[in-house]
Amino acid sequence: MTRQERTAWTFTAPVLAIIAFVLILPTLLALALSVTDYSVYALADWANLRFIGLGNFTTLLTTPLFWRALGNTALFSVVGVPMAIGASLLAALLLNDATVRWKPLWRVALFAPYVTSVVATATVWQFLLNTRYGLLNYGLSLVGIGPVDWLGDPRASIPAILIFVTWKIFGYNMIVFTAALSAVPQDLMEAARLDGASRLGRFRHVTLPAIGPTLLLAAVMSVAGFLQLFAEPYVMTQGGPAQSTVTVLYFMFDEGFKWWNLGQASAVALILFVLILAVTLVQARIGRRYEWL
Template identity: 90%
Template sequence: MTRQQRTGWLFTAPVLAIITLVFVLPTLMALALSVTDYSVYALADWANLDFIGVGNFTALLSTPLFWRALGNTALFALFGVPMAIGASLAAALLLNDATVRWKPLWRVALFAPYVTSVVATATVWQYLLNTRYGLINYALSLVGVAPVDWLGDPRASIPAILLFVTWKIFGYNMILFTAALSTVPQDLMEAARLDGASRWGRFRHVTLPAIGPTLLLAAIMSVAGFLQLFAEPYVMTQGGPAQSTVTVLYFMFDEGFKWWNLGQASAVALILFVVILALTFIQTRIGRRFEWL
């Protein structure tokens, strides 16, 4: 190993150690626990720990609540990702307009929810969505819409949480898109404008390809984030009503820390890891097809 290589390893060693400690080792431990019946009894005495192979995975396949959680999570991701990316891209495009004043102030205001505590903001939104005295229902009543039981009706609970999560996280993607829009070649934009391209045409053929890699990154992170949704339904609905907001991570939390079925909870974590890895691979292949990578 050359001196330059040794120097490189020396500088990267702390980061690699942290990644190993907080990611690699927990992943390996989850893999090991997923093939055991590790529970509160094994926690008290390792002699009670037995190897059961794929028993946890087969048990999950016959658990209706797991499939309900999987379906709810898929709904959150299917509708939440386009909402979050669309809102953040629209905000970035508006703030990129030269006629907008006080841009730094707007960026700080729109980014602030992302860095605010989830528990605090979810509690505030519980009051906003309250059926009797919530501001959202009050605004709807002004236009003649009857009050909606946002957190008590299974048909309204998922849209309510989607609205909150979109408001909570879109500021991060907005900052990414704002930075990406600053790299769009202005000579191409000017050439397209002179050729008579419409605003939509300039966006489709100039802006979108230029910000393609950032769009792909935002999509990958948003999909992973919505598939790991937990704190929002935990605080706002506790998985209800009628288990309509139980997510995979919520189900894993209950299995591991409510029922102390840690082996099955590890199996859920491993399944979620594989799903996120597979979707990331698919998105990366799509990005390469569109020459975004």
């Protein structure tokens, strides 16, 4: 090794060690536990630990709540990702307009929810969505609409959480899109305008291709975030009503830390990892198709 290579490894070795300890080692341990019946009994005595192969996975395939959690997670992702990205892109486009005043103030205000504690904001939203004294139901009463049990009705709980999550996370993508929009070549925009392209046409043929890589990045991050949705339903609905907001990560948490079926919880974690990896690879393939990678 050359002197430069030794110096590089010297500086990167601590970081690589931390990554290995925090990320790689727990992943390997979860993989090992997923093929065992590791539970609270094994915690008390390692002699109770047994190798069961794919037993945890076959049990999950016959567990209705797991499929319910998987369906809820898919619904949150399919509906929530377009909502979050659409809201972020719309806000970025509005803030990119030269006629908008107080842009820094708007950016800070819209980005603030993202850096605020999930537990704190979810608790505030619980009060806003309260059936009897919530601000949202008060607004509906002013237009003659009766109170809605946002967190107690299975038909309303998922939209309520989707709206909250979109409001909570869209500020990050908004900042990313704002930076991408500032890098769009203005000479192309001006040429398109002189050729008679409408505002929608300029967005479709100039802006959208230019921010394509950023759009792909936002999609990958948003999908991974929605597939790992946990804190919001945990704080706001505890998985209810009628298990309508139980997600895969929520199911994994219950299996591991409520029922102490740590082997089965590790199997759920492995399934979720494979699911996120598969979706990310599909998104990467789409990005290469449209020359965004």
